[in-house]
Amino acid sequence: MTTSSTPTIRAAIVGYGNLGRSVEKLIRSQPDMELVGIFSRRPELDTDTPVFPAASAADHAGEIDVLFLCLGSATDIPEQATGYARHFTTVDTYDNHQLVPDHYAAMGEAARAGGNVAVVSTGWDPGLFSLNRTVADALFPDAQQNTFWGKGLSQGHSDAVRRVPGVKRGVQYTIPSEEAIAEAKAGRGAEITGASAHVRECFVVAEEPGAASEEAIREAITTMPDYFAPYTTTVHFITEHEFERDHQGMPHGGHVITSGDLGGSRSSVEFALELGSNPDFTAASQVAYGRAAARLRAEGRTGAFTVLEVAPYLLSPVPLEELIRRDV
Amino acid sequence: MTTSSTPTIRAAIVGYGNLGRSVEKLIRSQPDMELVGIFSRRPELDTDTPVFPAASAADHAGEIDVLFLCLGSATDIPEQATGYARHFTTVDTYDNHQLVPDHYAAMGEAARAGGNVAVVSTGWDPGLFSLNRTVADALFPDAQQNTFWGKGLSQGHSDAVRRVPGVKRGVQYTIPSEEAIAEAKAGRGAEITGASAHVRECFVVAEEPGAASEEAIREAITTMPDYFAPYTTTVHFITEHEFERDHQGMPHGGHVITSGDLGGSRSSVEFALELGSNPDFTAASQVAYGRAAARLRAEGRTGAFTVLEVAPYLLSPVPLEELIRRDV
Numbered sequence: 001m002t003t004s005s006t007p008t009i010r011a012a013i014v015g016y017g018n019l020g021r022s023v024e025k026l027i028r029s030q031p032d033m034e035l036v037g038i039f040s041r042r043p044e045l046d047t048d049t050p051v052f053p054a055a056s057a058a059d060h061a062g063e064i065d066v067l068f069l070c071l072g073s074a075t076d077i078p079e080q081a082t083g084y085a086r087h088f089t090t091v092d093t094y095d096n097h098q099l100v101p102d103h104y105a106a107m108g109e110a111a112r113a114g115g116n117v118a119v120v121s122t123g124w125d126p127g128l129f130s131l132n133r134t135v136a137d138a139l140f141p142d143a144q145q146n147t148f149w150g151k152g153l154s155q156g157h158s159d160a161v162r163r164v165p166g167v168k169r170g171v172q173y174t175i176p177s178e179e180a181i182a183e184a185k186a187g188r189g190a191e192i193t194g195a196s197a198h199v200r201e202c203f204v205v206a207e208e209p210g211a212a213s214e215e216a217i218r219e220a221i222t223t224m225p226d227y228f229a230p231y232t233t234t235v236h237f238i239t240e241h242e243f244e245r246d247h248q249g250m251p252h253g254g255h256v257i258t259s260g261d262l263g264g265s266r267s268s269v270e271f272a273l274e275l276g277s278n279p280d281f282t283a284a285s286q287v288a289y290g291r292a293a294a295r296l297r298a299e300g301r302t303g304a305f306t307v308l309e310v311a312p313y314l315l316s317p318v319p320l321e322e323l324i325r326r327d328v
Numbered sequence: 329m330t331t332s333s334t335p336t337i338r339a340a341i342v343g344y345g346n347l348g349r350s351v352e353k354l355i356r357s358q359p360d361m362e363l364v365g366i367f368s369r370r371p372e373l374d375t376d377t378p379v380f381p382a383a384s385a386a387d388h389a390g391e392i393d394v395l396f397l398c399l400g401s402a403t404d405i406p407e408q409a410t411g412y413a414r415h416f417t418t419v420d421t422y423d424n425h426q427l428v429p430d431h432y433a434a435m436g437e438a439a440r441a442g443g444n445v446a447v448v449s450t451g452w453d454p455g456l457f458s459l460n461r462t463v464a465d466a467l468f469p470d471a472q473q474n475t476f477w478g479k480g481l482s483q484g485h486s487d488a489v490r491r492v493p494g495v496k497r498g499v500q501y502t503i504p505s506e507e508a509i510a511e512a513k514a515g516r517g518a519e520i521t522g523a524s525a526h527v528r529e530c531f532v533v534a535e536e537p538g539a540a541s542e543e544a545i546r547e548a549i550t551t552m553p554d555y556f557a558p559y560t561t562t563v564h565f566i567t568e569h570e571f572e573r574d575h576q577g578m579p580h581g582g583h584v585i586t587s588g589d590l591g592g593s594r595s596s597v598e599f600a601l602e603l604g605s606n607p608d609f610t611a612a613s614q615v616a617y618g619r620a621a622a623r624l625r626a627e628g629r630t631g632a633f634t635v636l637e638v639a640p641y642l643l644s645p646v647p648l649e650e651l652i653r654r655d656v
């Protein structure tokens with residue numbers, strides 16, 4: 001059971017987008033990992049880390065204990081992940097919830113064929129939120145559970161804001177409504193619908209600042225069907241300077257709230273994230289589960305694992321004995 | 329890996345105090361458990377469940393898949409738990425944090441000798457808070473972590489309130505200060521000291537209601553050295569009727585807050601509990617880990633496990649495939 005000291009884990013990354021860059025930064029600050037290189041489909045990347053063509057990855061299989069799959073979920077992961085799992089122990093953040101069972105099955109088959117471990121769908125949702133949903137639900141005979149997302153930058157809604165005539169720059173944040181969170185904790189979460197669960201907040205730089213143009217923009221945004229009309233939406237007009245200072249990040253976050261009766265008393269469990277950067281935090285979870293993947297493989301395990309199947313101590317570089325002393 | 333459907337788990341309880349009574353209630357609402365009986369040192373208990381003398385427990389070893397140790401942590405567990413672990417797969421809520429490593433070692437030895445599993449120190453703290461401390465800390469290269477307890481009924485402080493002359497009935501709740509929680513989320517938790525982390529709230533029924541006697545009681549409470557003097561303390565005077573209506577429960581709760589830098593961005597992770605009843609929620613965690621203990625034993629494992637070593641899906645009566653579909 002105990003893995004009290006692990007040799008250095010040799011890590012590599014495939015795919016160098018937002019997530020790949022965050023994983024690169026974080027591997028550098030892990031006490032037990034070294035970064036062997038980055039595989040990319042592009043010939044040149046702006047990094048000091050050695051870069052290799054993605055097509056040559058299999059040639060490096062013997063030098064790598066865990067491969068971080070930082071590819072897009074839309075098409076890259078479904079098309080390419082099993083190919084990597086045949087040659088490497090992998091960890092991914094695949095986030096197409098409905099297709100996770102298929103991904104898990106395909107990665108399990110590929111990983112077993114290659115004698116590897118594949119930890120799938122880490123990150124925060126899926127990932128840490130999944131872990132919390134399962135644990136909290138298991139406590140209550142009849143749990144009421146709600147997941148809220150935000151405060152978070154919403155790419156699709158920001159694009160919609162920017163398409164409104166007169167908008168120079170714009171972002172949209174989705175924020176769980178405080179009322180909805182209080183209702184969920186009180187066990188009345190079943191009545192919360194999409195539009196009452198979240199409010200939308202927009203920050204806009206107008207082409208022509210002034211009351212008339214701003215009123216027209218506000219009207220166009222708040223009445224936009226599907227995107228904004230059913231939600232409580234506020235629009236703030238700001239200067240270009242403020243936009244650049246305050247709205248360049250990729251914040252995100254959310255809450256999983258579970259409550260229920262325990263034979264006469266009610267209790268609630270809340271897991272909440274406030275993320276300064278979505279890719280940095282997703283990477284933090286992926287790196288911790290990457291450690292677990294390498295350790296499971298070192299214990300002789302093979303096949304696919306979701307976060308639900310990974311014992312928590314495997315995420316930490318701290319030896320189990322010390323974790324028990326410090327955290328239990 | 330997969331335990332897709334488990335046969336009914338035959339459970340029993342030893343020790344019938346607050347926790348034992350809560351475990352009894354909750355086992356009744358588990359789809360996959362049946363309650364064989366309760367072992368007690370007392371000959372008669374007020375329950376419909378079959379009661380057996382604690383001294384005869386070993387005679388029933390063949391009829392029981394998991395034994396819930398609901399004994400006191402002060403002396404019962406250190407003196408008696410290993411004796412049970414030799415004959416039964418057990419789960420306990422031992423909460424003397426400093427002695428958990430010794431308890432883990434002793435239970436490991438006894439459980440291995442008996443071919444059993446012992447899951448130790450479940451509940452909420454230790455237990456779910458321990459799990460969250462380890463997982464959240466593993467995400468940050470340099471985590472700042474704070475645990476806050478409350479809103480909770482404090483037995484020792486309630487006793488101190490009741491010793492004040494003129495107090496007829498009284499309770500004291502310890503509440504984490506909102507300011508301290510905000511500081512912890514912002515990463516400034518290292519500066520939070522005991523007295524600034526919590527505020528104290530007292531509800532008192534005076535022997536002789538009236539401004540003069542109430543002012544004297546308030547003064548005596550808020551200036552009491554050690555117990556109240558360094559804290560922000562508020563005293564509310566209520567009627568006996570209000571006391572009986574609103575202050576008979578054993579509420580508790582708390583927060584584990586972890587934050588840190590992830591290579592340029594800051595994020596925070598919060599795990600928060602609001603418990604209508606401390607023993608009911610402690611029991612909910614113990615019952616879920618009792619399920620895990622029985623399943624680990626059924627898989628052929630033996631020895632002691634902390635919550636850090638238990639894969640999350642083992643807590644749930646829902647089959648793994650369905651959990652992956654529903655929660656990941």
Ligand SMILES: NC(=O)c1ccc[n+]([C@@H]2O[C@H](COP(=O)([O-])OP(=O)(O)OC[C@H]3O[C@@H](n4cnc5c(N)ncnc54)[C@H](OP(=O)(O)O)[C@@H]3O)[C@@H](O)[C@H]2O)c1
Pocket residue numbers: 014015016017018019020039040041042054070071072073074093094095096121122123124125126127278279282
């Ligand atoms: N589970 C969770 O909580 C969670 C949270 C957030 C995101 N995610 C998942 O993480 C995945 C990756 O996110 P991401 O933000 O890193 O996506 P991204 O920036 O679009 O990168 C995806 C891929 O596109 C390629 N790419 C990146 N920049 C490029 C450029 N300038 N020109 C050409 N190609 C470029 C990279 O591959 P090459 O280097 O090979 O070109 C990269 O692997 C997402 O699909 C999402 O599903 C999961």
Ligand SMILES: NC(=O)c1ccc[n+]([C@@H]2O[C@H](COP(=O)([O-])OP(=O)(O)OC[C@H]3O[C@@H](n4cnc5c(N)ncnc54)[C@H](OP(=O)(O)O)[C@@H]3O)[C@@H](O)[C@H]2O)c1
Pocket residue numbers: 342343344345346347348367368369370382398399400401402421422423424449450451452453454455606607610
């Ligand atoms: N990990 C956590 O989060 C957490 C949280 C809360 C509590 N706990 C732990 O749980 C332990 C049990 O708590 P508890 O509230 O159930 O303690 P309790 O009510 O004092 O019961 C402890 C034992 O005392 C005996 N007892 C109970 N009522 C009695 C009575 N009226 N007369 C004589 N004996 C009686 C029972 O054994 P018999 O039936 O054999 O007489 C019982 O097992 C605590 O020691 C605490 O350490 C852990």
